[in-house]
Amino acid sequence: MSAAPAVDAERIEKRFGATVALAGLTFHVDAGELFGFVGPDGGGKTTLFRILATLMLPDGGRARVLGADVVADLWSLRPRIGYMPGRFSLYPDLSVRENLGFFASVFGTTIEHERGRIAPIYSQLEPFADRRAGALSGGMKQKLALCCALVHRPEILFLDEPTTGVDAVSRREFWDLLGELKRGGLTIVVSTPYMDEATRCDRVALIQRGRLLAVDTPARIAASFDRPLLAVHVADRYRALLALRDAPRAQAVYPFGESLRYADSRADVGVDAAAADVRAWLASHGISDARVEPATPTVEDVFIARMGAPAAHEPSAGGSDHR
Amino acid sequence: MTDGPAIDARDLTRRFGGFVAVDRITFDVRAGEVFGFLGANGAGKTTAIRMLTGLLAPSSGTARVAGHDVLTEAERVKRAIGYMSQRFSLYEDLTVRENIALYGGIYDLDDRAIRERTDRMLHRLGLEQEADAFVRAIPLGWRQKLAFSVALLHEPRIVFLDEPTSGVDPITRRQFWELIYEAAAAGTTVLVTTHYMDEAEYCDRISIMVAGRIGALGTPGELKQQYGVPTIDDLFVRLARPGA
Numbered sequence A: 001m002s003a004a005p006a007v008d009a010e011r012i013e014k015r016f017g018a019t020v021a022l023a024g025l026t027f028h029v030d031a032g033e034l035f036g037f038v039g040p041d042g043g044g045k046t047t048l049f050r051i052l053a054t055l056m057l058p059d060g061g062r063a064r065v066l067g068a069d070v071v072a073d074l075w076s077l078r079p080r081i082g083y084m085p086g087r088f089s090l091y092p093d094l095s096v097r098e099n100l101g102f103f104a105s106v107f108g109t110t111i112e113h114e115r116g117r118i119a120p121i122y123s124q125l126e127p128f129a130d131r132r133a134g135a136l137s138g139g140m141k142q143k144l145a146l147c148c149a150l151v152h153r154p155e156i157l158f159l160d161e162p163t164t165g166v167d168a169v170s171r172r173e174f175w176d177l178l179g180e181l182k183r184g185g186l187t188i189v190v191s192t193p194y195m196d197e198a199t200r201c202d203r204v205a206l207i208q209r210g211r212l213l214a215v216d217t218p219a220r221i222a223a224s225f226d227r228p229l230l231a232v233h234v235a236d237r238y239r240a241l242l243a244l245r246d247a248p249r250a251q252a253v254y255p256f257g258e259s260l261r262y263a264d265s266r267a268d269v270g271v272d273a274a275a276a277d278v279r280a281w282l283a284s285h286g287i288s289d290a291r292v293e294p295a296t297p298t299v300e301d302v303f304i305a306r307m308g309a310p311a312a313h314e315p316s317a318g319g320s321d322h323r
Numbered sequence B: 001m002t003d004g005p006a007i008d009a010r011d012l013t014r015r016f017g018g019f020v021a022v023d024r025i026t027f028d029v030r031a032g033e034v035f036g037f038l039g040a041n042g043a044g045k046t047t048a049i050r051m052l053t054g055l056l057a058p059s060s061g062t063a064r065v066a067g068h069d070v071l072t073e074a075e076r077v078k079r080a081i082g083y084m085s086q087r088f089s090l091y092e093d094l095t096v097r098e099n100i101a102l103y104g105g106i107y108d109l110d111d112r113a114i115r116e117r118t119d120r121m122l123h124r125l126g127l128e129q130e131a132d133a134f135v136r137a138i139p140l141g142w143r144q145k146l147a148f149s150v151a152l153l154h155e156p157r158i159v160f161l162d163e164p165t166s167g168v169d170p171i172t173r174r175q176f177w178e179l180i181y182e183a184a185a186a187g188t189t190v191l192v193t194t195h196y197m198d199e200a201e202y203c204d205r206i207s208i209m210v211a212g213r214i215g216a217l218g219t220p221g222e223l224k225q226q227y228g229v230p231t232i233d234d235l236f237v238r239l240a241r242p243g244a
Helices: A043-053 A074-080 A096-106 A114-128 A137-152 A168-183 A218-223 A237-245 A273-285 A298-311 B045-052 B072-078 B098-107 B111-125 B140-151 B171-184 B220-227 B234-240
Strands: A007-016 A017-028 A034-038 A060-065 A081-086 A156-160 A187-191 A201-208 A211-216 A228-231 A250-254 A259-264 A291-294 B007-016 B019-029 B034-039 B059-064 B082-084 B158-164 B190-195 B205-208 B213-218
Touching: A017 A060, A017 A201, A017 A211, A017 B190, A034 A168, A043 A156, A043 A187, A060 A168, A060 A273, A074 A081, A081 A137, A096 A114, A096 A137, A114 A137, A114 A168, A137 A156, A137 A168, A168 A187, A168 B234, A201 A218, A201 B059, A211 A218, A211 B019, A211 B034, A218 A298, A228 A273, A237 A250, A237 A259, A237 A273, A237 B190, A250 A298, A250 B171, A259 A298, A273 A291, A298 B171, B007 B045, B019 B205, B019 B213, B034 B045, B034 B059, B034 B171, B045 B059, B045 B082, B045 B158, B072 B082, B072 B234, B082 B140, B098 B111, B098 B140, B098 B205, B111 B140, B140 B171, B140 B213, B171 B190, B205 B220, B205 B234, B213 B220, B213 B234
Parallel strands: A034 A187, A034 A201, A081 A156, A156 A187, B034 B190, B034 B205, B082 B158, B158 B190
Antiparallel strands: A007 A017, A007 A060, A201 A211, A228 A259, A228 A291, A250 A259, B007 B019, B007 B059, B205 B213
């Protein structure tokens, strides 16, 4: 494996009219890495993926993928890339086998010739080989799309929200497949709105309004949370949520699985002191059944802390979705 | 208006040829409850929802929604409920205001009611400045909140939400859930489907459909205890794909 990065992006910019979709992104993806982008809708993920997949020209900056420039070396680069767009983009009236055969033929190969590479996925699809793609379940559609993106043996995969709308079990299966492909040496760049999936990546980039807020391992991103964070277990969550929103030291309060999360605004206060304040505040609002305990920050908590406040109250700030 | 359950399904069944999509499901949803209707893709959720919303006749069994029989009183059911899905809720080529007026008209609200409710809704959502913007030009998260409010425009007793937060980032998803809580606190019954298992934990009760049947039903806390699992995600994986 070469030491050169699989993706090397410098100050990539893209505008659509007055909207700045990408405001100068600089990052790299190592060869063999599973690299995730997470960010709000309209944050720029899809635009970035299109540029890296040689389907859209940047307005500024430059990007090299597999050592080739995404603009100058477009035609030599494209066959080395696999791209799975966010929207289901196979032919719904063709069968599973016909779709796959078509994408193979576009790149001058056949299903039979590529069987070794696609076997782990194709074996799951084969029982439905004659079914129309449009009649597959959500999870199977995504597996077929992945298979089509792999059939020409790309060296890098760009997957734009591959598991959106897919049930929890199929998502796990999909990510198990990605793990298998990564072990086979493939570089994978993926975007997702699911925070549990972000933690399965080697490194994650948080992107918002066309800018990168953080690029690091999931563990280090989670560890960067620098305020007291509490889990509040209470019967009437909605009432507790509204009460805690008004607490003087609350930075963010939000539902989190079976409990509420409370992030304190003070960096210089211990978690126990913050918990005592929360208990007292809830009690003064007639809520006496709360169990308040320290919570371990996750990537999701960091995401909410860094992206929460400003975007939430500006309807037009996120820009439109460029799909 | 009755004090009975908002939804009362008894042995509700739907066959397509030889395939039993929904197989004798029995459950009720209490008035004011947030009920999570979970299941893997293809487990029968959509078919069940189509029957409960009066869009598809059951093959056998019965269901009463807001006190009306879904087969013999389908039109009354449709007036008593609101519906929103991620995909087909608003017209992107109409403005925010036009979308609200369209749905108000469909539900027979008079012009004055539409005007008043539009102003109230735009104010509550903080969308006054976007009132005359095309829906396609506003961010997805705001479109979803608007779609939810539009589904409640005619003040239905029950609202069906079919994957309302699919593909939405964690912050926007939580803002959306606060709207759900708010509606429930005001007495609206909510039946919601989702693929986010953390959202399942936000519901008062959940059911998990497996191959056309209800595989589990209860509060998230009860179910986790009953099955000895730490999260609903673990329960879902165990039930939805036995042996996986």
